Amino acid sequence: MGRDTAGPGEGPVTVQRGLPVGAERRAAEMYWGAFGRKLGPALNPPEKAVSFIAAHLNADRAVCALLDGRLVGLAGYQLGGRALTGGSASDVLRAYxxxxxxxxxxxxxxxxxxxxxxxxxxxxxxxxPDMRGRGVGTLLIEEVAAVAAEQHCQEIRLDVIDTNPRARALYERRGFTAVRTEHTPYLSGLLGFGAVTTMRRAVATRGAGER
Known part of the structure; x- marks a missing residue:
């Protein structure tokens, strides 16, 4: 379990693996709030997109931050052929x-x-948004790192778009290094970003001070 500094009258932020039962809609709304600009051309309108995401989440591919039982942070990961956000091609065609x-x-x-x-x-x-700047992102990253270590992975990889410098700064603070940037100016008008940077972080062996 991870903990964050609690605010006045609040309990600590705790981290758990797996999405709490009944939190699917809340998780989808948060995911869309973070990535809607990137995913909008593929899944808009927003209400339909949130419903689609909520209906196809893989709850066991989530790491969640909770404050007094309420979901306040979420990180997804892909492992074993499954990611947090699911939905097959037939699901997309059925929905849209x-x-x-x-x-x-x-x-x-x-x-x-x-x-x-x-x-x-x-x-x-x-x-x-009300929890930003309180270390929630760090808690989530470190719990994902713990999952990676337990699964005997050698590294964690992620992609960050050029219009999200705040996220990139967080990843750099937590030990991620940029290894490649793919420029896509021909898609900037459609997708709202012009470059994607791949970042990697080595996974420390258990007991080597990672957590």
Missing amino acids: GHLRGLPRLLLLALFERRPAPGQLVMDGIAVD
């Missing part, structure tokens, strides 16, 4: 229709990042 669904599938394919052997891919972090 074939005519509108096919181009959405092409856009979603641009965001697919499969882990190499020995890698755990982190899908990003979403934190309640």
